[in-house]
Amino acid sequence: RRQRWMILGLLAGLGLLLFLTYFLVKNIRQKQKSNALIRLASLRSQMNPHFIFNSLNSVNRFISENDEVKANNYLADFSKLMRSVLNNSNKDAVTFGEEMKTLNIYLSLEHARFDDRFNYEIEVDSNIDHQEVAIPTMLIQPYLENAIWHGLSSETVLNPELHIKVAWLDEGLEIHIQDNGIGIQNSSNKSGSTRHRSRGTAIVHERLS
Numbered sequence: 001r002r003q004r005w006m007i008l009g010l011l012a013g014l015g016l017l018l019f020l021t022y023f024l025v026k027n028i029r030q031k032q033k034s035n036a037l038i039r040l041a042s043l044r045s046q047m048n049p050h051f052i053f054n055s056l057n058s059v060n061r062f063i064s065e066n067d068e069v070k071a072n073n074y075l076a077d078f079s080k081l082m083r084s085v086l087n088n089s090n091k092d093a094v095t096f097g098e099e100m101k102t103l104n105i106y107l108s109l110e111h112a113r114f115d116d117r118f119n120y121e122i123e124v125d126s127n128i129d130h131q132e133v134a135i136p137t138m139l140i141q142p143y144l145e146n147a148i149w150h151g152l153s154s155e156t157v158l159n160p161e162l163h164i165k166v167a168w169l170d171e172g173l174e175i176h177i178q179d180n181g182i183g184i185q186n187s188s189n190k191s192g193s194t195r196h197r198s199r200g201t202a203i204v205h206e207r208l209s
Contacts, residue, residue, distance in 0.1 A: 035092065051145075058113045074112055081105045088137040096173075097130030099137065103164075106141055110148050118152045118160035125168045135173065136207055140164070143177050143201070151181020 055078050062071035084102045088094050100122070107120050144162070152160035157180065165176040 054113065055109065070112065074109065077105050077109050077112075081109065085138065091137055093134040094137045095131050096128060096133040096135050099135050099139070100124070100130065102138065103140060103144065107144065107162075110144075114148075114153065118148070118162060120162040121164070123163070123165045125166060127168045128166065128173070133173070139204060139207070140175060140177070142204055146201070147177060147179040147181065151179045151183070154182045157181055 055074075059071050059075050059078070062068075062074060081102065084098075084105070088098070088102075104122070107122075111118065111120065144164070147162055151157070152162060159180075161180050163176075163178045165178075167174045167176075
């Protein structure tokens with residue numbers, strides 16, 4: 001009788017384990033599917049039609065001004081950025097060094113497109129290992145885009161500047177993005193700016209979650 005109860009108990013435990021495993025696997029698959037959708041939405045946000053359209057317009061402007069060197073350099077950087085975004089779109093994370101390289105290309109493109117009207121600086125803690133530390137791909141770019149488009153692009157801003165500081169703390173990376181633009185409240189009054197900004201940052205928050 002004791003053996004019979006032990007066998008029944010083991011069978012019940014095995015059944016419970018299989019039941020929990022089924023729901024665990026189902027939950028993991030749902031999260032993987034959700035992450036894939038988030039990555040796709042993030043890719044669409046990063047390669048938004050406005051950025052591509054404006055970048056190609058910049059190349060066309062350089063050509064019309066007979067500035068062949070600037071047009072070639074801009075197009076080369078634009079190709080590098082698109083290749084980087086596409087290559088990393090199916091990854092949850094990349095090395096910090098790769099992310100910084102992509103951000104530098106993006107900032108150089110925007111800097112050239114705005115006729116070098118704003119200055120930018122990236123300050124990185126020397127304690128950060130660029131090859132060992134991992135970071136979600138294109139995590140910082142939406143905030144830089146907001147700072148440039150909704151803050152620094154205004155003609156009313158004198159000597160526009162963008163400063164990015166990355167520090168290493170015990171719990172991980174701490175990233176500060178600061179600009180001397182017109183401010184969030186003033187930029188919110190622009191048509192459509194609030195919607196674009198909230199969508200980009202909402203995707204970042206969802207990816208982090």
